[in-house]
Amino acid sequence: NAGVTQTPKFRVLKTGQSMTLLCAQDMNHEYMYWYRQDPGMGLRLIHYSVGEGTTAKGEVPDGYNVSRLKKQNFLLGLESAAPSQTSVYFCASSGSGETQYFGPGTRLLVL
């Protein structure tokens, strides 16, 4: 039981490049989330999903897209990366909509 895993662990992008961050969970959770962590800020919600095939915007959705084609996976896409998207990205999942279980994070640097 791996819990929540994230791929990749670290990535460097040039401005304008695109990439997809993958989150996978093996706990059969309905709810999944993407947060970003920046210095001096709390974790901020980017997008979330309350079930397979559904997604919704969080607090800071601009510049990101998400997809939940399979229940166990939640993908976060950056179509045209900007330096402001340099951050640590955390995925989380929840079965009940209460306690969230976090992945190890993806560190992204946009030059």
Place this chain on the structure above:
Amino acid sequence: ILNVEQSPQSLHVQEGDSTNFTCSFPSSNFYALHWYRWETAKSPEALFVMTLNGDEKKKGRISATLNTKEGYSYLYIKGSQPEDSATYLCALGGSGGGADGLTFGKGTHLIIQP
């Protein structure tokens, strides 16, 4: 957007001492309050979820209380140990209880000095 405030921002405590810190939040439209423990280079780990005014939860030497009428929660650590060093996050769940995501405070960074 909910405003979740945590204080102090950082705290140095001698090993063996007890300590506590605060999470403040809007008292209106309260649904759930979460505490997480976040060690460096690891993922945030859930400690407690509290929903009722007057709730008290305990896990080993760590406990938490909730006052929804005045909009605060305290986290207590009794007899601090070096392994308690971490950032402690407080988060509010919205009307979905947390299903629609959590609003986090900036955390209290706790350092236990041997």
